[in-house]
Amino acid sequence: NKASPYPVPPSIRRSNTLNLMAKKVLMTANGDEVSRNIAIELAKHGCRLVLMGNEASLRSTVDYIRVSVDGAFPVELIGADMEADSEEAFYVAVQKAWTRLGSLDAFVNCCTYQGKMQDILRVSEDEFKKITKINLTATWFILKAVASMMKENGTGGSIVFLATIASGERGLYPGADAYATAAAAIHQLVRASAMSLGKHKIRVNMISRGLHLGDEYPVSVGIDRAQKLVKDAAPLGQWLNPETDIYSTVIYLISDGSRFMTGEGKNVPRRVLLRFRELQTINNGDIQRTSKIRDTKILIELRTEYVIDLQRVIDLPPILCSVMLHKLLQHDGSSSSSPIRSPKLSLIFFSFSDDRNKLLNVLFNV
Numbered sequence: 001n002k003a004s005p006y007p008v009p010p011s012i013r014r015s016n017t018l019n020l021m022a023k024k025v026l027m028t029a030n031g032d033e034v035s036r037n038i039a040i041e042l043a044k045h046g047c048r049l050v051l052m053g054n055e056a057s058l059r060s061t062v063d064y065i066r067v068s069v070d071g072a073f074p075v076e077l078i079g080a081d082m083e084a085d086s087e088e089a090f091y092v093a094v095q096k097a098w099t100r101l102g103s104l105d106a107f108v109n110c111c112t113y114q115g116k117m118q119d120i121l122r123v124s125e126d127e128f129k130k131i132t133k134i135n136l137t138a139t140w141f142i143l144k145a146v147a148s149m150m151k152e153n154g155t156g157g158s159i160v161f162l163a164t165i166a167s168g169e170r171g172l173y174p175g176a177d178a179y180a181t182a183a184a185a186i187h188q189l190v191r192a193s194a195m196s197l198g199k200h201k202i203r204v205n206m207i208s209r210g211l212h213l214g215d216e217y218p219v220s221v222g223i224d225r226a227q228k229l230v231k232d233a234a235p236l237g238q239w240l241n242p243e244t245d246i247y248s249t250v251i252y253l254i255s256d257g258s259r260f261m262t263g264e265g266k267n268v269p270r271r272v273l274l275r276f277r278e279l280q281t282i283n284n285g286d287i288q289r290t291s292k293i294r295d296t297k298i299l300i301e302l303r304t305e306y307v308i309d310l311q312r313v314i315d316l317p318p319i320l321c322s323v324m325l326h327k328l329l330q331h332d333g334s335s336s337s338s339p340i341r342s343p344k345l346s347l348i349f350f351s352f353s354d355d356r357n358k359l360l361n362v363l364f365n366v
Helices: 033-044 055-068 087-101 125-153 177-200 216-221 223-233 247-254 322-332
Strands: 024-028 048-053 076-079 106-109 157-164 202-209 265-268 278-282 286-293 296-303 346-352 359-364
Touching (some): 024 033, 033 048, 033 247, 048 087, 055 076, 106 125, 125 177, 125 202, 157 177, 157 247, 177 265, 202 247
Parallel strands (some): 024 106, 048 076, 106 157, 157 202
Antiparallel strands (some): 346 359
């Protein structure tokens, strides 16, 4: 490889903040494509994993990891009725997970229930109760149990909730009224609990993922029609791929790379991809990216009118980034020859030293 003309200063050392090796993770799931692939990727990245939910639905995931993921820690399985009314039942289940792992570093809630797409006036009482129990009540009880144990242990941890984009302002899908109502409550739970639990070193964040072809809305309108509607229904014009487009954001939120992030709800439409050399979250004109570039870990937050593909500039040196900005200006359409005079670009990047006490903050703001 050709040596860089812009060498990284000796004070900047490699900091692998996305390392998940031996992190102890409790994950609720229902065996769907999204939760299954997240569990598999967490196992591949070295997590010690406990799956909680319907045992019959989760057994195949546990068996797949045992047979197909070389070197993975054995995955524990704890049965739980996600429609239970009893807070104690969830506390006991979480306590079992804590005992088996010895503690918990993270909790990922992937067990959701969308229900059938139907007019709001046709949603039965039983269906509404099931939707709210699984998506809100169980979430509340498990959050309390996990957070109380993390507090007592004194080590803190990361809590991540998953919902679909129908839970937010940008995802109003016909027939999803009951699910959207219950899931939207999680957004406020994330914000409120992040404020309450921060003093105990507990972070709480949420991922609002885009829809994939196995979700209720595409299924309800038919696959052929869904493919035609995708440009209107999905921000980036494509349905989410549950095998590749979600796990990277989960990895980031439970890793040390997001240690200063809490109370955030991240929209993740397609495409979000981590090849474990990089993390990139594209939010319809809002890019947040963490990349390990040579010997430096940088965090780039870029806000512009466009979704820009930064893949081509992954190997540029982080300290002298004028070349990167010029490439961005090609998309931006600015005629300015200066990389910092575009009215549409604001770039912030940070470089962390090994001990994380040194922070270089370079702000290009116009």
